[in-house]
Amino acid sequence: MHYDIAIVGGGISGLSALHYCRKFHPSKKIVLLEKSSQCGGNIQTTFRDGFLWENGPRSFLAKEPAMAELIEDLGLSSNLVEANAKSKKRYIIKNAKLEAVPMGPMQMFRSPLSNWAVLKELKKEWSLRSVSAKGETVAEFARRRWGAEIATTFIGPMVSGVFAGDAEKLEVEAAFPRLLALEKEKGSVLKGALFGKKRKGPFEGVRSSRLLSFKNGMEELPQSLIKVYGENIKTDKSVSSINREGEDWVLATENAGVIEKVTAKSLLLSCPMDVISSLFDDTPELPSEVLAYPPLLVLHLGFEKIVHDYEGFGYLAPVPEGLSALGVLLNDHIFPGLAHVGSSMTIMAGGMRFAEMSKNEIAEWVEKLIFEQKKLLGIEADVLVKEVCFYERSIPQYNRGTCAYWEKLQNWAQVSGVSLCGNYLHGVGINDCVRNAKEWALSL
């Protein structure tokens, strides 16, 4: 078959690119090729014994206009659910205890997570005139602006919550460009965060700082896209080679030994970076650890009833606490309206902190993690149901060298005549993926 455009990869990047392409260029003949039997990529909602669990993303901030537009176009607005106000409360582990993250200056004075040294560093940051050097890591940035304690207690855990990453390795300019922008524009991140312009969110009646999901979980989003664009989507088509033939791209797909060919004038690569590197022999060489995909174990536990006293989003664990979990999500308080029978939590482990984690060790990790949670949260009840999801390759790490690599990659793409859109480029959040997909479609 011959197409105007072929999209490789049916995660949220590829699916939203398909949507915006059909919206802005309805006459184009377009196909999306997905390796697995179902599209959605990392977005996976599972239902088991009355519990709703998210293996991948559980929410997104109500701040991205391209996401709001996509949801509106799909007629999904009435299915949106807003996170409970209680989920604003977050915890960090300190001396093997959950401590609430201070939400304002008064709490800061009283919190066991802060002390005079921390408060002094915060005050210093207010008027600190220093700028980021090229390739600065998130930890270096945090130490420069706020000192070592804040870097370890707050910023390190925040980074493992977003990227399952290592603050000592992630490049601040690539991973958190907003921090650099605030430093540059306001002279202080704190000042910018407190006094920055509060933009009105693109979702009617919802503040842009709120988290959103859907009544039936995050998978509603890819499922709706699949329903609308089923005729453009081919699943079980693992693209195994891509070659130029004259003006066309020829893509070979493989499934159970059967090879098929698809030709297209244009190509959008929405599959993971390591797959892109394997499909072309001239992509710029990836420096060690740049866009590495560490393993991630997601363990869901269901209990018959509420089994602990903590209310809030969940907790994150700083490295010095030496815990096996990176963090835990207290599902009962995030979207309490979403189906579940008793009480549940989701534990994350692995990431860059335990990058050697392998599939063979899952049973051992599960035991260790359950034991750890029971002790930390004081749970006496037995686990009613457990569900395990293991990502051998989870979230691409924007480690030191990523910005320089992106530049080379984008030059390569331009020379080769391919388009790029996926979580390996300019943002891992699903908001970023949808925004980049819309921008690509507008650029056609």
Ligand SMILES: Cc1cc2nc3c(=O)[nH]c(=O)nc-3n(C[C@H](O)[C@H](O)[C@H](O)COP(=O)(O)OP(=O)(O)OC[C@H]3O[C@@H](n4cnc5c(N)ncnc54)[C@H](O)[C@@H]3O)c2cc1C
């Ligand atoms: C555990 C976890 C929790 C997360 N939590 C959040 C969150 O709460 N909020 C948030 O905003 N983000 C979150 N993220 C990040 C976000 O989910 C991802 O970055 C985003 O979903 C990536 O979408 P994508 O389409 O770019 O890539 P992917 O979802 O990885 O999709 C790529 C697709 O390409 C396909 N593919 C691979 N090889 C081939 C091939 N050879 N041929 C054809 N197809 C191929 C794959 O099967 C896959 O479907 C989380 C991620 C994980 C793993």
